[in-house]
Amino acid sequence: MTGAPDAVELRPKLVGQRVRRTEDPRLLAGAGRYVDDLTPPGALHVAIRRSDQPHARIRGIGATEALALPGVVAVFDARDLEGMIRPAIPASRMAGYHATPIWPLARGTVRYVGEPVVAVLAESRYVAEDALELVAIDYEPLPFAIRAADAAADGAPLLHEDAGTNVIIAREFARGDVDAVFRDAPVIVGGRFRMTRKTAVAMENRSYLAAWDRGRAALTLHSSTNIPGIIRDVLAGCLELPGNRLRVVAPDVGGSFGGKGSLYQEEMLVAALARRLERPVKFTSDRLEDLSATSQAFDEVIEAELALDAEGMLLGLRAEVTGDIGAYSIYPWTGALEPVQVASFLPGPYRLAHYRGRVRGVLTPKPPTGPYRGVGRPSSTFAMERLIDMAARKLGMDPMEIRRRNLVTAPEFPYRTASGIVWDRSAFQECLAAACDHADYPALLRARDAARAAGRWVGIGLASYAELTGIGSRISVAPGMPINTGTETAAIRIDATGAVTAAFGIASHGQGLETTLAQVIADELGCRMEDVEVQHGDSALLPASSGTYASRSAVLAGGAATLSARVVKAKLLRAAAHLMDVPAEALEASGGIIRARSSNTSMSFQEVAQAVYAGMGRIPREQREELTASETYDPYLGTAGSATHLAMVEIDPGTYGVTVTRYVVAEDCGRIINPLIVDGQVQGGVAQGIGAALLEEVVHDDDGQCVTASLADYLVPIATGMPEIGIVHVEAVLPATLGGFRGMGEGGTIGAPAAIANAVADALSPLGIEVDTLPVTPDRIFRMVEAARLRNPGQRTGA
Amino acid sequence: MKPAPFDYLRAESVAHAVQSLADAGGDGKVIAGGQSLMPMMNFRLVKPSLLVDINHIPDLAGIRQQGGRLGIGALVRHRTTAADPVIARHVPVLHAAMRHVAHLTVRNRGTFCGSVCHADPAAEMPMIALLLDGTVQTATPRGGRRLPARDFFLGPLMTALEPDELVTEIEMDTLPADTGWGFEEFARRHGDYALAAVAVTVDRQDGRAAGPRIAVMGVGDRPMRMPEAEAALDGSDMGEAAIDAAVEALRATIAPNADLHASADYRRHLAGVLAGRALRGAWTRARERLAA
C-alpha cells in the first residue's frame, strides 16, 4: 500500500474493517424516517392527472365536478400556476444543444404518456384520486414519432417546435485516422447493439412534502432525492427565494439508483402550491407513476465496428450512437448525460489509437431519460465487450487472451483514451487475471466443453471495463453542464460535550455513507466511531452542496472528512497540550482519549472540549479556538475504477430460460474503507445488471403507451434468482486521491450486462448466434434460434 | 393507486354472504385472500360498491378426501394447499403445481377457490381443477349449484358465476398411487404467472396409456384441456413418436396470444416443449395398473 501522498497513518484502524452499517438498526427495525412518514397537521395530498396522450395540444380542462367533491381543496393546471414559479432550464455549453424548459405541469402541450397535467389537492390521497376521475381534459392529438430512428428522420413531427429538430444533441469524438485503419484491417467485426430502456425502480417511490412557514416566509421541502443541494439551488431561482429561506431535506431515502437524482416536476409543484396555499403539500408517487414518470435510462442503439490485426490487437473503433432521450432534457444533467457517455466510454479500458464515435440524442414522446447506476457505461461496455468477444471468435482466440493483449498495462498509465478520458492508474490487467483465477477459468472452459458435448447449452462470458469515479472540478459530470460537482465540503465540530458532528453535502440513500465516513473521521481524529454523528442530505448544513451520485461520495466526502478532521484534531491537540502542559507533538489520540507519549497523563475529548468551551479561563483568551473546521476537497481529475466480471450461464434448450450458474467479480476500488459495504454494493449492482441483461425493459407501444407500468410487466430481478457472487478485491497501486479511495457504487451494473450477454452468446455460439439486444429474453432467444434454424436447416437446435 | 370508495361487510355465514351480495344488486364482490382483487381495486379496474368479506365464516377452511375426490374449502390458503400431506400424497400434481404459485406473502392469504374464481388464464389452480375434472360447489340465496370445471371458465377473468354466487368448495379427483402425473411450467421469474404450463395424468395398462388427461394454461384466454392430444395418446405406447404426435396435436390446437413477454410462436413452441416433458415425466411415474 504505497503511492498515496496523503495516506492516512499506517496504524490498524477502522478504515479497512468490515464494520457493520450503523444505519441498519434504524432502517431494519422500522425506525427510519422517509418523506412519506412525515405528515404535518393540515397537510394536503396531491394526486396528479397525467397525460394519456403521447403528444397533444390541451384544448381545455374542466375541473368543476372535481372541485365539487367533498374533501377537495383545490385543482390546479398550468394556467393557475402562471406567475407562481419559473421554469427550470437544463442548460449546457454543448454546441448545438437545445434546452427544453421544465414546468411543474404541462403548459398547453403534453409530450409523453404520464406527464403531469392537473394537480388535485385534497384532505386525503383517496379523495384526491376520486376527484382525478372527474377532471375532464380535452386533447387535440398531434403527430409524433415514437421510435428514435423515425423521430431523427427529416420531416419527422417535432416534439418541441422551437427546437426546430428532434435531434437536440449531436457530438463526435475522434482520434487518429479510423477510416484508413479500417481499409487495411485484417479482421473487422461489427454489430448493431441495442440496450433497451430501463427504469431504476427504487423500493421507495418518489415523495415530496413542502411546507411554507408564513412567519418566516420560508419554505422547507422534504424530498426523496439524492441531490438536495442541487434541488435547493435550482428551486431558489424558480421560486425566487434566497437560500436562507429555502431548505431542501432528504431524510432517509429508500434507494435511487439514479432515479431520484434529477429535478422533478412534482418537486416544483408542491413547493409552489405550499407557498400559494400556505399549507403543507405532499405528493407521494405510486408504483404506476414511478414506472411511467420517473426518469428512465439507456435506450440506445449502438452501431459499432472494431478493427483488429491478425494477432488480435485492436486497431480502430467506429460507432454511431443514437440515444432516445425522451420528451424533455432533464435537470441538471440534460439528455446528453447518458448517450454522450456511451460514445465517450466506448473505447473502454483498452489501448486503442483510432476512434470515431458519433452520438445523437433524439427527443421522443417518452419520459425523460436521466441518470441510472452506471450512466452510459452499461451500454458502452455491453457493445464493446460484445465486439471483443466477436473478434476473439473470429480469430479463434480465447476471450481472456484477447483482453490480456489489449487492456492498458501498468507502465502505460496515465493513459489517455481515444475519446480523451484519462485513466490515472488502475488494476485493469490484475482484475482480469484475478477473476479468471478465482473462477479457475481453465476448469470452467473444460466444464463448458463437456456440457456442450452432452448437448447442454452452456457459456462463459467475460467483461472488463473502467469507469471514472470521484470526479473533481476539472471535469463536468454531465457534458457541458454548468454546475460544479467536483468539490465536497465537510464541516466537523467537536461540541461542548466532546461529541463529534460531521456535516456533508452528500445525500446517502442506501450506500452506508454514515458508516464509512464515520470510519474515516474516527481514524483521523482518534475517537470512537460511536462518538461521530454524520449529517447529510440537508441543504442547510453547508453553504453549497450537491449530493450523492456518480460514485463520488466516498472519494470526495472521504477526502473532505480527512482534511477537516486533521484541522480539528490539530486544534484539539493544541488545547490539550496547553491543559496537560506538554508539547502538542508529544500527544496522540485514540479511542477518544488524548495521551502524552512520554508520561501517563491523559485527557478525554470530553474533558478537553469542556475546558475549551465551558471552562472559564482554562485556555488563555488569545489561544482559545473553536474545535471546528470546514474544509473542501477537490480531487480535480477523477480516478479510474475498474473490474472484470465473469459469468457462466446455462440455457434450457427447450424453454430458452437462462440460468446464471457462476458469477465472479474482481474489482479495484482503491483503498477499501469497508469491505462489507463494498461487497454489498457489488452484489446489488450485479443483481441490477443481471436484471438489465435478462429481464428489464420499458416498452412503449406504437401508440406511445407505456405497457410496462406495473411490476408484473416490468420485471426486476428477485433475490432467489441470483447466483452466488464471488468477489475479489484487487488493491493495486492506489490512486492519488486523498486516502487512496476510488468510487465503486456503480460497477456492478456496468459489468454484468456485458458479461451475461457474452455468456449467453457463448452458449449459443454453436448455432452461430450473436447477442445484440438486452434483455436477452427467452422470446428473443427463441427468435434467434428459429432464424438460425432457417439459415442452417440441418443443425440440431434443441428440444 | 387507491381504491374507489366502497362499503365493507363482514359476513358471518354463507347465507349472510350471499344475501348481502344479492342485496348489492350485482355491485358486490366477495373478498377472500384479496391477492387479486385488491390490486384490481387499487388500479380502479373494478369498483365494487360493497365488499363481502368471507374470511370469518366458519367451516370453510377444510380439506377433505372422500371416495376418490378431494374437496378444498373456500378459505384454504395457498400455503395450506402447498403443505397439506393429503394433497401431497393423493393429488401430487397439485402439490407440484403449488411450488410455482406466487411468493410467501401472497400464499399466506390467497385461496384456492379465490384463484379459481379469479380465472386468470395463466394461473395454476384453475388448470388443475380442469385437469382433475373438478366441480365447483356454490351457494346463492336461491340455493346452490354444482358446476363442472369445464363449464366454469368463460374467458379471461370470466366465469359462470352469478353476481350473488359464492363458491364454498371445489372438488376434484384424487390420483391413485399408480397414476402417472406430470407438471411443467415456465415463467420469467420463479413465482410469476406462467408464460405457459402443462399438467398431465396418465394410467398405464398393459404397457399402454389409458385415459390420459392434458391441460394447458397461459396459451389461451382460459385454461384448456387438450382432447385431440389426449386422443392421440390414449392406447399408445407413450414412445417418442406417440409423444411427438400428441405435442403436434397440442400445438395445432392452441392459438396463443402475443403479449409483452412472449410472442404467439414462442408460446406455442414452449407449450409443446413443456407438454413433451410433462408426458415423459408422467409416463416414468406411472406404474402398471393391476386389473381390478
Ligand SMILES: Cc1cc2nc3c(=O)[nH]c(=O)nc-3n(C[C@H](O)[C@H](O)[C@H](O)COP(=O)(O)OP(=O)(O)OC[C@H]3O[C@@H](n4cnc5c(N)ncnc54)[C@H](O)[C@@H]3O)c2cc1C
Ligand atoms: C405478486 C403476486 C403473484 C402472484 N402469482 C401467482 C401465480 O404465480 N399463480 C397464481 O395462480 N396466482 C398468483 N397470484 C394470485 C393469487 O394466487 C391470488 O391469491 C388468487 O388468484 C386469488 O385468491 P384470493 O383468495 O386472494 O382471491 P381474492 O383476491 O380475494 O378474489 C379474487 C376474485 O375471486 C372472487 N372470489 C374469491 N373467493 C370467492 C369465492 N369463494 N366465491 C366467489 N368469488 C370469490 C373475488 O370476488 C374476486 O373477484 C399472485 C398474486 C400476486 C399479488
